[in-house]
Structures are given as C-alpha cells and as structure tokens.
Amino acid sequence: MSFYDRLSNYFPEHEMKHEGQLNDLIDHHEAYKVHEEEDFVVTYAEFPDFIFIDYLLVSPKTRGKGTGTKVLDTFKRRHKNIILEVEPPDGDDSDTVGRIRFYEKNGFQKAEHIEYTRSDDDGTPYTMDIYYWTPNEDGEKSILKQMATVCREIHNFRALKYYGRLIAEPDEVLSWLH
Template sequence: MSTWYEKLAEYFPVEEMKSEEHMKLLLKEKGDIYHKDESNKHVLMYVETEDFVFVDYLFVSGTARGEGLGKKLIEQLKKKNKPIILEVEPIDYEDTDTEKRQRFYSREGFKHAKSIGYRRRSLATNKVTELEILYWSPENDDENSIYEKMKHTYETIHTYKDSHLYGASYESVNKVLTLDDSEIEPMKS
C-alpha cells in the first residue's frame, strides 16, 4: 500500500513535486495553515489562510475516478466561502490527463487567471515549468487579488526553508509570478 506521498509522487511530474521532507515540515511547522486530507482513494494537500484556500495537490486514485470524489472535495473547500486557487499544467494533447483536469475545474466554476504568468524552475531537475493559475471566488475577486494571494503562497509555502531542504533557493517571487495588467478583466458588479 502506497503512502500519501508516494501516491502524489507517482501522479505529479517531478518538476511540480515538493520533497517529502518539505511537505512533512510544512505539516509540522505550518500546520495552522497547511493541511492534509486523505483516504485510500484520495490525497488533498492545501493551504487555508484567513482569506483564501490554495490547493497544493489533489490526487484521486484511478479506481475512484467517476465516483464524484473530486467534486465532493472541491465542494468541501467551497463551503469555506473563500477564493480557491490552484496551479495546473497547460493542456498537452499528448497527455489526456491535462485536458481532463482542465475540464473538471471548468465544470466546477474555476476561471483561468489570464493576467498571471507562472514559470518556476525546479530545484530537482533544473527544468522550467510553466503552469496556469485557476481560481474560484465566491465574491468575484479580481486577478490582482488572486496574484497577491499566489505571491503569498509562493513565499510562505513553496519556498519555505528551500535552501535548507534543497541546498539552493528558488527564484524570487517577482521572477516566477508576473502580472499583465492589460489582461485583467474589469470587475463585474
């Protein structure tokens, strides 16, 4: 039987994975905001602050797909009545999971943050990965607000004790996350 970390590591590309030590340290030292929800069918790692939720990893086992488990987990987070933010791989038509993930989040009401760019160099592989930011907001938060929340997540969670854990530091938040003001849609009232 795989551990929660092994399940995540089998499913997510190495470039997107935190080390097991990093995640255990977050659970121990940032346990007030970093959480793990797991069963034999799923693993959900997420950050919950006073004003938003960030989904770090969501894994649903292949045997549970189609049971509505992913929807139930997202619904639990929506009940917190805070913006929910997550990172996803862009659609790669050679990897059908990327398209399925994007369709799933779209059905759940998530929007693409068109104005936010996200390019992160993996300390494990030195490969630069581009990810898309998706968000759901009960109050129609604008992308400026989502951008600030992502910066907070990057600095508080993704780079937490990075030089200690990986022997090097991740790039600064301003190199990784960008905001293109011309892409921001005006708020609807």
C-alpha cells in the same frame, strides 16, 4: 503506501515537493494540512482569506464518480478564494486536458493575466496555469497577491534546507500580463 508515495506516483517529478519539505509543512506550518482517504489525497494551505490546494489526487478507481467534486465542494463551503496550479494542456497527455475540464466544470477559471513560471532543479523553466474559484467578485489582482503569499509561505518554506535555494520568489516567478 504513504500519501507522499501516492502523490509522487501521479504528479510529474518537477511538480513534487521534496518529501522532507512536505512533511515539514504539515508538521510546522500552521496553515498547511493533508487530508487522506482511500479515495483521495489533498494537501492544502488555508489562509484567512483564501485556500491554496497544493495537490489533489483522486484514486484512479474512483475518478469520474464525483469524489473530486465533493472535495472541492468542501472547500467552497468555507467561502474563500481557492487557488490551484494546473499544468497547461498538452496534446500528448490527455490527463492535462481532463484536469482542466474537471476544474472548469467545478467553476474554476484560468487567471488569464497571471504568468507563473518556475525552474526545476536543473534550471529548466516550466510554466503552470493558475486557476481559481471565488465566492465573490475578486479579480485576478487579488489572486496574484494571494499567489505571491503561496510562493513566499508555502513553496519557499524551508526551501534552502531542501533545495539550496528559494524556489519561488514571487517577483521572479509571477508576472502580470496586460
């Protein structure tokens, strides 16, 4: 099974990038990478001052055995901010609560002042929470700027080709809450 199939079997459809876009990112964007092993798949973009983890999937048979923590620790050793998009907790989906608990256990915190809302292909809006880990004292304003870079460079990479629209214009999808 391809890494894309593994990811799309787990993540909600509206969160999955088009397979062509994901392959183009891997093949043509110098910052974007995929690391796949039997126990996990992670796709990410590494910029000079931060890392954006796009997808992290730990195989069901190895969940709860430290695999995800080891992957995150590898990124933490690079001493850069790490940013993630996480589904808000949903009482009907215990995985959402488990993911949040996992990231918080690994030192990530929710960006309380950043609202991030995108639309799926049908125009239905959905909100994701931004979680981050920082090796220094960078505040949420820095995270907001870095997330805007993610929107422009990763989410909108060849988006017109695959979706017929830019899917994450920072001024439209990111808001600062006071």
